[in-house]
Amino acid sequence: MVEEDGQSGGCLCGAVRFQVSGPTLWHALCYCESCTRAAGAPVIAWAGFPSAKFEVLAGTLTIYESSPGVRRGFCGRCGTTLTYQKNPAVLPGFQDDVYISTRSLDEPGAYSPDEHVFHGERVTWLEMGGDLPRHETLSPEHAHRQLLGRT
Ligand SMILES: [Zn+2]
Numbered sequence: 719m720v721e722e723d724g725q726s727g728g729c730l731c732g733a734v735r736f737q738v739s740g741p742t743l744w745h746a747l748c749y750c751e752s753c754t755r756a757a758g759a760p761v762i763a764w765a766g767f768p769s770a771k772f773e774v775l776a777g778t779l780t781i782y783e784s785s786p787g788v789r790r791g792f793c794g795r796c797g798t799t800l801t802y803q804k805n806p807a808v809l810p811g812f813q814d815d816v817y818i819s820t821r822s823l824d825e826p827g828a829y830s831p832d833e834h835v836f837h838g839e840r841v842t843w844l845e846m847g848g849d850l851p852r853h854e855t856l857s858p859e860h861a862h863r864q865l866l867g868r869t
Pocket residue numbers: 729730731732733734793794795796797798
């Protein structure tokens with residue numbers, strides 16, 4: 719989690735533009751099969767924000783529901799992976815926080831990741847350096863917050 723005060727971002731072709739305001743709720747490198755297939759890459763960084771802190775400024779997110787209640791947003795023109803969001807109406811008890819693909823931000827280096835998640839699902843030849851916590855699935859703190867909400 720960091721305290722920077724938000725920034726803009728968008729897809730590769732520029733059709734979709736958005737802004738977020740900080741701080742991040744969570745920032746992780748995810749290796750899970752769904753995220754990496756959706757991104758077409760062996761790892762993707764997600765920075766989480768309360769849904770009220772995310773605003774689309776131009777264009778429209780195209781949504782693909784990858785499993786019931788899980789909405790993945792991307793640019794329908796260039797295909798850039800942009801967002802991940804759970805729908806509490808379908809998944810009771812979950813937060814509707816929006817995870818932004820960190821690399822779609824204009825200053826992706828502004829937020830440092832907190833941890834590696836779903837490390838157990840990574841492609842076998844991928845080994846990242848550094849000493850961030852590595853979780854086989856989700857960290858207990860993240861799973862707890864997703865389910866029980868914040869105060
Ligand atoms: Zn685009």
